[in-house]
Amino acid sequence: MKVRLGIDVGTSMIKVLYGVNDGEQKLEYIALSPEVMAVDASLITEMMTISGSDFVKPEHQAIIRLGKGLDGFFVGRMAQEQRVSVAMKPLKTSSLIPKILAALGVIAHRLDCWSFSVSLMLLLPLSEDLEATRIVCQLKAIRQFYFRDKLCKISWTAFCCYPEGLGLLLSERDFEGTLIGFQFGYRNTSLLVLEDGSLNRSKSSTTLYGFHDCLDKIAYRIPGCDRELLQSAIITSSKMNYDGKQWFNKSYSHLALREAHMNEYQISILDEAWSSGLKLYWQLLEQSWLKDRLPSSVERVVIGGGASVFISPYLKEYLRSVVPGVMCDLGITLLRLNCLLLKMINGQPNKISLLDFSICGSCWSLTEGRVIDNFPQIVEFFDFA
Structure with missing residues (x-):
């Protein structure tokens, strides 16, 4: 399976659009709170035991770690519930990788598919988009991770990064x-x-x-x-x-x-x-x-x-x-x-058509939930949604 993923790691919300190469060419949407918290392995084990993961949406229980039994990260609501606040001064790229992996984990859970390839598009502030080279090198080294203690295997096929607002x-x-x-x-x-x-x-x-x-x-x-x-x-x-x-x-x-x-x-x-x-x-x-x-x-x-x-x-x-x-x-x-x-x-599901990612890497344009043909644009989301 091939997943095409666009992510805006906003400080008010992590906003994600993704599409799957299954012939339908539809986009789905993920919204995650922006908080990220580094946690040790014992706390992850405790939270997995008491929170009843079978009855919690994956985006509400985003727990990431790179190896079984290792320390990891709470992302989104999990971190928010620990009263973690979002700092304004650190670069967005400083917490980018856990957020990307959390989005991929949610996708894997939704699709019940735990091995797939990924084409990734990032939106970053103009002053930080040049950091993309370093981020890409780090991501390429990650071939698998654990989401809610379930192994997810990924292969990276494409990366692109654009300044926020360029779309x-x-x-x-x-x-x-x-x-x-x-x-x-x-x-x-x-x-x-x-x-x-x-x-x-x-x-x-x-x-x-x-x-x-x-x-x-x-x-x-x-x-x-x-x-x-x-x-x-x-x-x-x-x-x-x-x-x-x-x-x-x-x-x-x-x-x-x-x-x-x-x-x-x-x-x-x-x-x-x-x-x-x-x-x-x-x-x-x-x-x-x-x-x-x-x-x-x-x-x-x-x-x-x-x-x-x-x-x-x-x-x-x-x-x-x-x-x-x-x-x-x-x-x-x-x-x-x-x-x-x-x-x-x-909770009102809306399917959004997907404009081909391959057009200059500028893949999405939204108007009232539909695509404008021949109008390549990097989608920008409303930050208070």
Whole structure:
């Protein structure tokens, strides 16, 4: 069996698409929490004994080790339940291999097939995608591993790595002039510059001023709130208040629902905290990063990433003032894609057609759950799904 795997190891979620060469050419989706925890062999044995693995979804019990009886890793919910937090400063590549193996283990469990070949595509921040060579060397050395103490044998057939956000620009490779793409992620914010269809790495850049900074600034202004609680409220609110076309209410509205008798004054505190935190975060991005990175001549801008829903109004206003007349586009299918992935995560299965991986390694394009023919694009996921 041949598995084709695309993975975005986001700091808010590990997002995976995979397809199997079985003639159906369909994509399936895996969502894993981003936490990773190194654990010793005795704890793995204990957890396997008490957790009843036969009755737990594989993505909820991702336990990885390279040899029987060795130390290993909890990935996703298993690590989350041990109160492991996600650090923002380490490189995404520092915990990449356990996450990739966890995804492969989930696939093996779902398909009940424990020996297969793998073609892998990685999405990494622009500043880290050059680490791919080192990661590939390490992965090639792994021919087998244990997932929930079951042996999984793999052979690697292909690797490719692309900067996060590049997929939003690939449809514009015939564009003559300067096209820039913003990727507003949870951990990073990136600016990609395409000149006459080619990526200019020297003009592109990534900053660690991700949306987690914004959440911290907002949570600081709300009594009894922290980043994790606010992020959970955004997720819950998006499920409640989004119909695939627009947001009905403020994304922090679920915080107000925690208190049945929250008065107008308390709600006004939420409103002020949200507005002030967003503005402060935008000022940080603009003054500490963007003003020195934006090319002097820009014909078109594409905005993507999970946080773009919240940041794009500030960015568009800024661009109108510094680049009059620039065309500005909020991604390809950002909001519709969010709705689709929420349905998947909530247990509503959606099969997504697969565009051939072999086309320049740029394999996937999603619009309302279907493929656009002849539109190769690296898929970007909504980071708060």
